[in-house]
Amino acid sequence: MTDYRLRLPGPTSVPERVREAMARPILSHRGPEFTAILRRTEELLQPVMGTRNRIFFFASSGTGMMEASLVNILAPGERVLVATHGAFGERFAEIARALGATVDPLDIPWGCGVDPGEVRRRLSAAEYRAVVVVHNESSTGVAADLAGIGAAVRETPALLVVDSVSGLGGMEMRQDEWGIDILVSASQKCLMCPPGLGVVSMSEKAWSVVQRTGGLPRYYWDFRKARTSAGKMETPFTTPVALVAALHEALGMIHEEGLPRVLARHRRLSALLQDGCAELGLAPFARIAGLSATVVCLCVPEGMDGKDIVRGMYQRHGTVIAGSRNKLAGKVIRIGTMGAITEGDIVTDLHYLKQTLQWLQETRDER
Numbered sequence: 578m579t580d581y582r583l584r585l586p587g588p589t590s591v592p593e594r595v596r597e598a599m600a601r602p603i604l605s606h607r608g609p610e611f612t613a614i615l616r617r618t619e620e621l622l623q624p625v626m627g628t629r630n631r632i633f634f635f636a637s638s639g640t641g642m643m644e645a646s647l648v649n650i651l652a653p654g655e656r657v658l659v660a661t662h663g664a665f666g667e668r669f670a671e672i673a674r675a676l677g678a679t680v681d682p683l684d685i686p687w688g689c690g691v692d693p694g695e696v697r698r699r700l701s702a703a704e705y706r707a708v709v710v711v712h713n714e715s716s717t718g719v720a721a722d723l724a725g726i727g728a729a730v731r732e733t734p735a736l737l738v739v740d741s742v743s744g745l746g747g748m749e750m751r752q753d754e755w756g757i758d759i760l761v762s763a764s765q766k767c768l769m770c771p772p773g774l775g776v777v778s779m780s781e782k783a784w785s786v787v788q789r790t791g792g793l794p795r796y797y798w799d800f801r802k803a804r805t806s807a808g809k810m811e812t813p814f815t816t817p818v819a820l821v822a823a824l825h826e827a828l829g830m831i832h833e834e835g836l837p838r839v840l841a842r843h844r845r846l847s848a849l850l851q852d853g854c855a856e857l858g859l860a861p862f863a864r865i866a867g868l869s870a871t872v873v874c875l876c877v878p879e880g881m882d883g884k885d886i887v888r889g890m891y892q893r894h895g896t897v898i899a900g901s902r903n904k905l906a907g908k909v910i911r912i913g914t915m916g917a918i919t920e921g922d923i924v925t926d927l928h929y930l931k932q933t934l935q936w937l938q939e940t941r942d943e944r
C-alpha cells in the first residue's frame with residue numbers, strides 16, 4: 578500500500594510515530610500507567626483547544642460528539658439556532674430535530690460564511706437555548722468567525738455550541754477567549770489519529786445547563802458522568818486506550834513543532850494548493866474571504882464530472898480525494914490540507930491533478 582495516498586478531508590493519514598504508539602501493549606484504563614497518559618493528553622490538548630476546561634474523551638466519531646453536545650443541554654421543545662451553510666450544519670440541525678428541539682435554521686447560502694450581526698439579530702428576536710455553528714464547514718471549505726459569533730452569544734442566556742471536528746489542530750481555536758460553551762472534535766482529521774476518539778470540553782455556563790433537572794434523558798453521553806470520572810482521571814466506560822495513546826503521541830508531535838508553526842503550516846500549504854489549483858482552472862467553491870485552512874473545496878470545470886476526477890486520481894495515481902455526497906455531488910472536489918502534510922504532498926497533489934485533468938480532457942476529445 579506504499580502508493581496509496583490518503584488525501585481526504587478526513588480521515589487523514591496517520592504518521593508512523595502515532596501508529597507505533599497504538600501498537601504498544603494495551604493498558605488497564607483505570608491503572609496508573611494509563612491515567613498518566615490520559616492526564617498528559619488532556620494537558621497537551623487544552624492549549625490546542627484554547628481552554629482551561631476539563632476535556633472529556635469518548636469512543637465516538639465526530640457525529641456522536643455533535644449529538645452528545647445537544648443531548649446534554651436540551652429539554653424537550655427548546656429552541657436552537659443552527660447555522661446551516663453546509664452539510665455538517667444541516668446534520669447538526671437534523672440531530673437537534675431528532676432530539677425534539679425546535680430548530681430555527683440560520684439559512685445561509687452554501688459557500689458563504691455566518692454573519693455575527695445576523696446571529697445577534699436572531700438572538701434579540703427570540704430566546705434560544707443554544708446557537709450551533711460548525712467552525713470549519715468541510716463540505717464547502719468555509720471557516721466561521723467564531724470570535725464575532727461568540728461576542729454576540731456571550732451577552733445572552735444561549736450557549737454557543739461549536740463543531741470543530743475538521744478545524745481543531747489545524748486552525749486557531751480559542752474556546753475560552755471566544756466564549757464557546759461546548760466545543761466538540763474528533764481524532765481523525767487535523768489531530769492525525771485514526772477515527773474513533775471524540776473530545777469535548779464545556780464552559781461553566783454550559784455546565785449549569787447540563788446539570789439542571791428536566792433535561793433530555795441520556796446515558797452513555799452524559800457529561801455529568803464524564804465530569805465525575807474526570808475527577809479521577811478516568812472515563813465512565815472503557816476508554817479506547819490505543820486511540821488515547823495515539824492522540825498523546827500526535828499531540829506530542831504538535832507541541833514539538835510548536836502550535837503556531839503547525840497552524841502557519843496549514844495556512845501556507847492550503848494557500849499553496851489553492852493557488853496551484855487556480856492555475857489548473859479549479860476555482861474555490863466559496864467566493865468569500867475566510868476560507869478554510871484545512872479543506873480545499875474546488876468547483877469542477879464546466880462539462881466535467883467531479884466523480885471522474887476523483888476516480889482518475891485514485892485509479893491512475895493511488896490518490897484518494899473526496900467528491901461530495903450531498904447537493905454538490907459531481908460539482909465539487911475536496912482535498913484535505915490537514916494533519917501531517919508537507920509541501921511535497923501538495924506539489925504531488927497538483928502534479929497528479931494536472932495529469933488527471935489532461936487525461937479527462939483527452940478522453941473526452943477522443944469521444
Ligand SMILES: *Cc1c(COP(=O)(O)O)cnc(C)c1O
Nearest residue numbers: 587638639640665713715742743
Ligand atoms: C468529519 C466531520 C464531522 C464528523 O463526522 P464523523 O464521520 O461522524 O466523524 C463532523 N463535522 C465536520 C465539520 C466534519 O468535517
